[in-house]
Amino acid sequence: MFEQIIISGFGGQGALFAGQLLTYAGLEEDREVAWLPSYGPEMRGGTARCTVTVSDEPIGSPITDTPSAVIALNPPSLEMFEPRVLPGGLLIVNSSIAKEEVKRKDIRSLRIPATDMARDEFANERMANMILLGALVSMTRVVTLDSVMTALQKNLPQRRHHLLEPNRIALQKGWDIAQQASKD
Amino acid sequence: MAKVLMKGNEAIAEAAIRAGCDGYFGYPITPQTELLEYMSRRMPELGRAFVQGESEIASINMVLGAAAAGKRAMTSSSSPGVSLKQEGISFLAGNELPAVIVNIMRGGPGLGNVQPSQSDYFQATKGGGHGDYFPIVLAPSTVQEAIDFTILAFELADKYRNPAMILGDGSIGQIMEPVELPEVESKPPDKPWAVTGCKGREKNIIRSLYLLAGPLEARNVILQKKYREIEANEQRHAEFMLEGAEMVIVAYGTTGRVAQTAITRARDEGMPVGLFRPITLYPYPKDAISSLVEQARVFLVLEMSAGQMLEDVELAVKGTVPVEFQGWLGGRVPTPSEVTQTIKEIRTKYLK
Known part of the structure; x- marks a missing residue:
């Protein structure tokens, strides 16, 4: 298995955290993993993205210009990464904010109004990243949802443990949406 | 041993601690600041020295002082900050003092940007300060190597009484990978040359100032002999x-x-x-x-x-x-x- 996943959005949307969680989940399964953030002078409201590599083999380049899957949390991310997804790869779009339709026909794609759902169902827009991550895990099976849950439990700081349950529900929500979409 | 996920900068800091680093002296700069942050938390917990100097120049000279006292000392920075440290690195080499310097390189010249770069190669490998000298330079490509080479840097610095440098690009500092943290029991060698108080023994003098050509020439001959030895033994x-x-x-x-x-x-x-x-x-x-x-x-x-x-x-x-x-x-x-x-x-x- 070799997956390189880019998660990209505005600062504050939780792109980096979602990527870390996926990385920790890969480690739970004894895979080779790497998490590489784009970093820069940008702060809140700027761009934030990371590349997560999960592999059965030692990882060469942690950088990719042809990701196997992308989560686009905002319009600039959709615009930047839709053309780069590997043919046959996956593009998941936060359609609450990134309204453009996916144009490519040679990739799998799923649009989820994650920010709206997070606001309506969890009264917390910042849960959008977990909904999208749950969908990604469902559609790629890069790790199991259980591993993500375990990683969450282990790596969410103690003072944030009241958020464990909502995060778990949000991940499950994303998973279920993706399952449903694959049946439709 | 179970693997843990660590960011390159933090891994270098933890490796230095395990290598017995007694004192860390630094000044923040992206993309290596997490290294200094980690040290600021851990070193005081262990009863060791952490000082955020008023500048990079102050920090490298604190390293020089700690090294002269026989301690394992370290500083870290990124490109523009390492330029400021060059005078101190030349003095470390001239005084034959062991120390570890970390440069997590960013784009230059000048203030440049904070993105990954490898454009300080000349500065690092050709002796970036004045005089005929070379720091030992190690280049990690993974977080595990960053750990292993940091420990090695302390050992080589002590072995040759010479500054050693970890030269990583910004990605090495920022990437997170699973690592195994070795239990290091690399004890520093005895340092009978250190200035530790001379009660009951001859004075130790650590200096790079030799006013006459003859003695300074002799000094340089000794240094060059050492560099030939390093070149013969340590190519990796x-x-x-x-x-x-x-x-x-x-x-x-x-x-x-x-x-x-x-x-x-x-x-x-x-x-x-x-x-x-x-x-x-x-x-x-x-x-x-x-x-x-x-x-x-x-x-x-x-x-x-x-x-x-x-x-x-x-x-x-x-x-x-x-x-x-x-x-x-x-x-x-x-x-x-x-x-x-x-x-x-x-x-x-x-x-x-």
């Missing part, structure tokens, strides 16, 4: 798919990793390409490169600079085989596809 490199390689790519750090992926793809397409990845940048692993000229029809040097390590490869190859170069400037990091493209161009030119 890694190889990837070099067997049967007619095109030998030479790249270090993150560029080496990117090349590795491109080489795997090229091999799948039947191209005879392999990687020579220097680990010590000083001493440069020139002997191993020289021995490859029998096998290689072309060398291809890849760097996130305008071509600095290129000169060391050319010196090792001595004009026997063509040496080509591709560089990325100003904080641009190569992608595997770009490297694959370069490999194809070089193949068309030399291997058909």
